[in-house]
Amino acid sequence: MNRKINRRDFLKLAGLLPLSLAAEPFTRFASSTNEKQPEQQNVLVVVFDAFSSYNISLYGYPRETTPNINRLSERAVRYHNHYAGGNFTTPGTASLLTGVLPWTHRAFQPAGTVTEQYVNHNLFSAFKDYYPIAYSHNGWVNILLYQFLSRSDELIPRDKLLLxxxxxxxxxxxxxxxxxxxxxxxxxxxxxxxxxxxxxxxxxxxxxxxxxxxxxxxxxxxxLPTAGSAGSDNIFLLENAVDYLADRLTTIPQPFVGYFHFLPPHDPYRPPTEFYKHFHNDGFKPPKKPKDIFAKRPPKDILAKRAEYDEFILYVDREFGRLYEKLESAGLLENTWLVLTSDHGELNERGITGHSTEVLYEPVIRVPLMIFEPGRKTGMDIHENTSAVDVIPTLTHVTGQPFPDWVEGGIPLPPYGSGTESTRNIFTVRASKNGQYDPLTQASVMMVKGNHKLHYYFGYSLLPEMQQIKLFDVKADPEELTDLSASQRNLAGSLLDEMKAKLDEINKPYQ
Ligand SMILES: [Zn+2]
Known part of the structure; x- marks a missing residue:
């Protein structure tokens, strides 16, 4: 095939393009040519929902949950201390897509929306002349995507990839x-x-x-894997979504900005036969942790739950490997920045399972971030603390787009950005019952500064004096076993003062 003719043109010439694709109703670029502008590279963000760093072997988990991702990331920049903006889908996804924290975009509640300002300040608006394409299995993510994308953009209907x-x-x-x-x-x-x-x-x-x-x-x-409420019409196969999207990307105009949000390994954990019971009776014993005050109904067998989650991650790992190879063989990785990340983590410890929880321990907020750069042949490990709000500024930086000046403390990350701030504060916010325009009165917030992480829970009636703080050295004690808030009272006090000053600043416009 003549290299100057892209696949879509070739298929059109050969009359092979399926009618449904030839007649896609997305008209935004109908009049432009499909000629690639070589200086403009594509951007593709791939999210696996509720994918915790804690359970990823690459990041130190003893079980080998991610053999394919490990292998492929030998050509990627791997961020080891990356934090989601929230601890469940709506706030976490909104932070990734807007570059600001939940207390700023205000999508606090399940199925919530961002405030008017961010309808035009987000991943898609940051790449103005790009072809926007997005898909999510998760209905709450679609609520946000509907806010960000217009009718002429390609938002693939959720049902399309449900069986x-x-x-x-x-x-x-x-x-x-x-x-x-x-x-x-x-x-x-x-x-x-x-x-x-x-x-x-x-x-x-x-x-x-x-x-x-x-x-x-x-x-x-x-x-079978299901998305959202139980019911056979929400069934999906990750394989189908990967195949459809990888094919679709070879036919759309470039440069594109893509956001794909797949549901696994979100619960219900439904590993395929190939991985079912893979970790059963493997002798793995996670560290013993005390039951948390926020534990609700402890699941009968939390270790079995964790094993099923880990087995569902094997499914994610296999399918990410397939997606990567499909994109590679289509030649797309030569000019596409591919990002692998998640909207929040997952917890199977301390009497808590899932992520519908007030707590902000590492497993529920630390998520993978890997950047597959076009042409990169070697892996690189970054141990600085990073945040979901850094993703947009990093991607605009590497593709030569204007800096998104609305982002909240986000920076182009190393090794791409110049001069990083290793001591800047990283925040995660959960305020799932907060009114969108009310000051925060009941919330869980965490702040990481250097090696230390402060948890601050306030407004919950089950806490003594309605509040609780915890302090951990998460570099020395990543399992968060030793609470330092009493033994290092001064440090805890000064971090708490800083946190409270931040909350005052955030709450001011809503008083
Ligand atoms: Zn989620």
């Missing part, structure tokens, strides 16, 4: 997609109350689903 809904539509209503979509909403999708316009079609759908998924069930001993 079930789409295909049945085309079987039932083969001739008219528009009518099919309307009919789908009215007739088939049983609403929350269990009511559907057409009971006949609902039943038909259910039978269809049962038959269809029977063939897949043996591949996932704990059930």
């Amino acid at each position: 079930g809904s789409d295909e049945l539509l085309h079987i039932l209503f083969r001739n008219d997609d528009d009518i099919a979509s309307v009919s789908w909403l009215r007739d088939i999708n049983v609403e929350e109350q269990g009511y559907a316009y057409s009971l006949f079609l609902s039943r038909l759908y259910q039978e269809y689903q049962e038959k269809k998924f029977k063939d897949l069930k043996h591949l996932f001993p704990l059930g």
Whole structure:
């Protein structure tokens, strides 16, 4: 093939491009050519939801959960002390996508939105002349993506990569997609109350689903992966999403700015047969930690839960490896900055499982950050403290875009940025019940400064005096086993003063 003709042009010439792709309704770049501008490189951010650094072998976890990522990252910059902006999807994702912390973008609550200002200050607006493309399995992420992207941008519908809904539509209503979509909403999708316009079609759908998924069930001993609330129409395979997106990227105009947010290893943990029981009875014993005051219902077998999570990570690892290889063989990695990260972590210790928790221990807020730079052949390890708010300024810096001057303390990270501030404060914020425009009255906040990390919980009635602080030397004690807040009272006091001054500053406009 002539190298000057890209794949899309070639397929068009050869008449091989599927009609559905040729007629994609995304018109933003319809009149521009597909000629690559060589000086402009693509940007692609890949998020695996609830992917904790703590459970990644590359970052020191004793179980080998990420053999493919380990191997591929020998060509990447690997950030070892990287923190999410929040400890669950909405605030964490919003921080990654806006470059500001939750107390600034104000998407505090589950399914929350950012304030008006950030609708135009985000990853996509930072790359103005790029082709924006995004996908998420996670509905809460889609709420944010709807805020950031306009109709002419390519926001791939969530349903498109869930199994079930789409295909049945085309079987039932083969001739008219528009009518099919309307009919789908009215007739088939049983609403929350269990009511559907057409009971006949609902039943038909259910039978269809049962038959269809029977063939897949043996591949996932704990059930098929599901996104959001339980229900067969939320089933997905990570393989499908990876295949679709890798193909789609070879056909869209360049340069593009892509954001793909896949649900695994988020719970429910559903490892495929290949990895099921992989870590079962492997003799691994995590360090013993005290039950936390915020522990709710301790799961029956927290060690088994952790093993399932680790096995689900093996699925993520395998599929990231496949995504990487697909992008590489399509030639995309030659001019694409690929970022692997997460929106928050996960916890299976201290009587807590998951991330619906007030606590801010390392496993629930420390997330991977790896930057695969075009042409890089050697790995590099960065141990400085870094934050989700650094991702946008780093990407604009390396691609020669203007500095996003709205970001909150974010900097172009080493080795790319010049002059890093190794003592700057890194924050994570959880205020899941806070009104969007109210000052923070009940929240969990943490501040990392150098080797030390301060946890500050306030406004929770179950705490003595409604507040609690903890201090750890997270470099010497990454498991957070020795609380130094009493033995190093002066240090704890001065960090707390700094934290409170920051909160005063943040709360001022909302008093
Ligand atoms: Zn999440």
